[in-house]
Amino acid sequence: MSNIKKIYLNKKKKIFIEKENRKIKLKKLCNTGFNFPNSFHCNNTVKNILSLYKKHTKQELKNININIKIAGRIIKKRVMGKASFFIIQDCDYEIQIYIKSNNFQKNFYKDYILELDLGDIISIIGIIFKTNTKELSVNCHKIELLTKSLHPLPDKYHGLQDQELKYRKRYLDLMSNNNIKKIFKKRSRILSVIRIFMEKKNFLEVETPMMHSIPGGANAKPFITYHNTFNSKMYLRVAPELYLKRLIIGGFNKIFEINRNFRNEGVSTRHNPEFTMMEIYMAYSNYKDMMIFLIKLLKYITKKICNTSTIYYDNYTIDFKKKIKKITMINAILHYNSNIQKSDLKNLKKAKKIMKELKLLIPSDISLGEAINIIFEKTTEKKIIKPTFITSYPIEVSPLAKSCSKNKSFTERFEFFLAGYEIANGFSELNDAEEQKKRFKKQIIKKNKRKKKNIHYQYDKEYITALEHGLPPTAGLGIGIDRLIMIFTNQKNIRDVILFPTLRPIEI
Template sequence: MSKIIESSKIDGIAKKEKRIRKNKLQKLRQLGFDFPNKCHYKQTIQELCCLYGQHAKHELHEINCNISTAGRIIKKRVLGKALFFVIQNYNFVIQIYIKSNLFEKNYYKNHIIELDLGDIIETQGKLFKTNTLELSIYCKKIYLLTKAIRPLPDKYYGLKNQEIKYRKRYLDLISGKETMNIFIKRSDIIFNIRSFMKKKNFLEVETPMMHPVPGGANAKPFITYHNSLSETMYLRVAPELYLKRLIIGGFDKIFEINRNFRNEGISTRHNPEFTMMEIYMSYSNYKDMMSLLEKLCIFLVRKISSSLIITYNKHELNFNKKIKKMTMIESIIKFNKNIHATDLDDIDKIKVLIKKLNIHTTSSASLGEIIHLIFEKTTEKKIINPTFITSYPIEISPLARKKEKDKKTAERFEFFISGYEIANGFSELNDPNEQKKRFKLQIKQKKRNQKELHNFYYDKDYITALEHGLPPTSGLGIGIDRLIMILTNQKSIKDVILFPILKKIL
């Protein structure tokens, strides 16, 4: 109850502050202020800090450098006839020292002293260092560029609320360096991924975001409608079928980094709109993709860390060792002492097992489907160290090749770190007749399990493309957001997406 009362007090203070600021803006308008767009400062705050931050006091005095810069006021302090601001631009701050007697009395009283936290200003002056060696600007001119009507959030309340950080990301970015640093790292990681792929002679391509037929992954799509074509369209759940068309067309090594959309749950590891990289390489198999992914991970860890051992959620992750490989069944047995190999080799035995484990499934579920369900429910969250899980049941791998010596399993792997599935790869199925059968079976299962999907059909043009010949090919999908979570040590996927999808506030 006390928290609710405290929150209402804060809201009341904010409303009162907003009224005061609106009155200030009205007076400024009467004096001719109209959000000017004449600012062409000479240096950013970052440039000033980088160029002059290490200079001694006497060196700055000798340089006698005239500067002009701009930023948002984030701190204000009045000391007698002196005024101090701290302004911020991008992720850098600098202090401004203002002496009242350097300015015309009415201008200082009506303009400068009335500036508020959040206002955006331009300032001109000379650089110096204070007695505490803080780089500062001795202000000679100051101009208001943007008047902030709403106050910045109270740093002790507003931005301790994680929900506010997600919903009002702009306030989160203004209020602290930590969040902005995460997204700077995100940009750097994606840049380095592209750099790695280019060095490996992969070509970046773009494929459609709206599909006439949903495909490429077994996920529920978002449905939209194209008015001009009078057709139902689907936001893509995966670009896979289009990228493989490009391999059929003659491209050799391609990748795409872009959004996927899946009309499913929201959690610390799921966002309905997420960033995926998909890679396809002709004349290769799933083992080649595992090797490529391992090299990419080592490359990225080296870029962000001085060591190949990084920490995520209090666990040390060692990329200096060869990444471990286990089959799905081996991992289930390893991480569950109460499950044995003999429990998983027969449909009747496994149904007894899932009853003991309190795992529910449909009566028509196959042995492979149940094994995968057991893996999801009992094992994957226990896989902390970087691990490749291989030998996925063919029933849950509709686009993958069967193993030559074991027709029940696919040439497929998934990559896990700290309980998260980071990537999924396999040798691509390139037999058009087998692919057609798999698609028909998939649609049949959807009709049985999800009645709202009864009008869905498979991508017949993709079968036509396959009939022209897909060379032996391997493919890989990497969840970029989850990978960045690991590399930046963030607990939720919302922490690495600038504007995550959230439940509506009622």
């Protein structure tokens, strides 16, 4: 047996013994009447205590004699004969607890306090003071176990080392790594800032269905579920677009939704099957107006979160005050790939040749527009570092966008790229019902021809009926919230900004 395997088995055995010992302790406690008490109420937090009293001198604290009631998880223990020092953690703040045996009834210190383990959640009542080393502490005169932890804590200094374990057991990651908490606090703050901005701009936040009878609003594979009462298949939504535009037709002029979308596709550092999107719709505007709006939103977030116009991601500096580049999809391909010529993107045969060289799958019925889009995704997207609007998307990959007036093969659509990521997608909405029906039918024929599983694609006829009642000139925008959070928290993997990312099931 190798040394590594021996170490692993010894560690596993040690953890098992530790857990069994803790179970025995809990059983003894329960026999004495312990029942996970829930009547304790804190009158303070560690964060507040540190903020108010850290700068006080020993004498000042002695004079004011502050009595506090706090609770937290034991993360460190140091026993020194008839006195002990515990460190407890309340959220992401820590404080030292001084426990002297003389403050308690006979044998309580030995039989109760010293039997407490790392990970146990306790309540403390005591007086704030400073030790001789000037560390703010609590002189405990009452202590109670609230919850017994049956598992040893992760290493406080190194945290969880197994990256997948961090995702599977996020609660352990949060216990041992305050930086992770900071990421998710920042995520919450960003979402709050976005909502404040939208409200200031007089947008109404709405909610639309998460289960659809017909998947639509984006060209993506849906998750299938089943409605027992209706005896029919349902689909987790791939996008809320068609429902949101119904609301614009109904008379709302400015709306947005922040919610989950579900796409039954690949998992990577950039993709999670369940992800958060914000979709925005603004009547009497076009895609150019939405570009301006997006930059205003990003500037506002940056100012509120970073207190500047600049953010730093990886080795890149991103300044939203600088002029934002705009370039068509075709020109972007040419700019970032010197081996591709303009003539290659005007001819389907030549475009297929490029795809073949890139070892890409080529559907037999692929169109030139689809080929250009695939070439762009595979050769160009990740190279776009500075904030950039890519415009003029082919009509074949933009079935809901209005055609350009000068060239009907392309649409009034943009995608916004940052540090190699597509962050947002927006366009002038197609509001010609007959043209929309025609495009839907064409799209459905192709999707059903290419389908591999038991999904029979249909288009949303009710949406067409709604569109026939008249959709005003409207611009729409979708923002990938998770990717946006990645940029603002300087993370390289989308799983690091989602509390519980989708993972492969493990065999039990």
